[in-house]
Amino acid sequence: MKIGIIGAGHIGKTLAKKLINAAYPVILSNSRGVESLQPLVKELGTLALAGTNEDAAGSDLVIIAVRWEQIPEVLDKLKKQLAGKIVVDASNRPNKGAPEKPSTAVVAELIPDAMVVKAFNTLFARTLDAEPTVNNGKRVLFLSGDQPFAKESVAKIITQLGFAAIDLGSLKQAAPVTELGTALSGLNLVSYPS
Numbered sequence: 001m002k003i004g005i006i007g008a009g010h011i012g013k014t015l016a017k018k019l020i021n022a023a024y025p026v027i028l029s030n031s032r033g034v035e036s037l038q039p040l041v042k043e044l045g046t047l048a049l050a051g052t053n054e055d056a057a058g059s060d061l062v063i064i065a066v067r068w069e070q071i072p073e074v075l076d077k078l079k080k081q082l083a084g085k086i087v088v089d090a091s092n093r094p095n096k097g098a099p100e101k102p103s104t105a106v107v108a109e110l111i112p113d114a115m116v117v118k119a120f121n122t123l124f125a126r127t128l129d130a131e132p133t134v135n136n137g138k139r140v141l142f143l144s145g146d147q148p149f150a151k152e153s154v155a156k157i158i159t160q161l162g163f164a165a166i167d168l169g170s171l172k173q174a175a176p177v178t179e180l181g182t183a184l185s186g187l188n189l190v191s192y193p194s
């Protein structure tokens with residue numbers, strides 16, 4: 001399964017490294033173009049490729065790792081290409097004012113025919129980058145989404161990366177605890193075998 005990562009900053013790079021360690025081929029894109037990504041893909045090794053946003057969106061599963069302000073522009077151009085695909089939204093909306101709807105609802109409305117799964121947004125990039133195994137426990141990554149098949153696919157990837165996947169239910173159910181500044185945001189939990 002090839003994974004596209006749109007955004008090659010803190011979160012995009014960290015996820016690329018983890019996915020490649022788990023033997024997934026990745027294609028990364030950013031705003032400055034393929035040339036600017038060459039040093040990074042060289043560092044990541046032979047499973048990494050640099051491409052345009054359209055190249056990344058052509059992958060089997062696509063991760064959105066751009067800042068909130070970039071989301072509308074990026075997704076608007078990819079709306080048709082992302083139809084029917086699993087799109088993992090790793091973004092967080094800056095915590096300002098009292099927004100009308102959860103950020104996940106905004107993302108899902110921008111790409112209405114995609115299967116959006118919210119994941120990889122609650123841990124800081126540096127924690128995500130750390131070893132997922134802690135003693136005999138596993139660091140927790142939360143996910144939520146409205147299509148069980150899509151969530152199962154993402155949970156499988158999370159598990160392969162060495163984390164414990166915890167499904168919080170639908171996008172609507174999870175939003176009150178996963179949005180920036182809410183209960184699970186930034187929380188570094190470890191799940192131990194019972």
Ligand SMILES: NC(=O)c1ccc[n+]([C@@H]2O[C@H](COP(=O)([O-])OP(=O)(O)OC[C@H]3O[C@@H](n4cnc5c(N)ncnc54)[C@H](OP(=O)(O)O)[C@@H]3O)[C@@H](O)[C@H]2O)c1
Nearest residue numbers: 007008009010011030031032065066067091092121124125
């Ligand atoms: N950092 C964290 O600890 C953390 C944790 C959880 C979730 N998040 C969320 O993850 C997202 C990314 O955060 P970050 O810290 O990784 O940000 P970042 O380091 O600023 O990286 C953003 C990336 O997005 C790229 N980008 C900007 N405009 C683009 C466009 N039009 N098309 C394609 N790529 C574009 C940038 O490319 P250029 O450099 O070429 O402009 C850069 O590679 C945010 O929504 C953030 O809330 C971050």
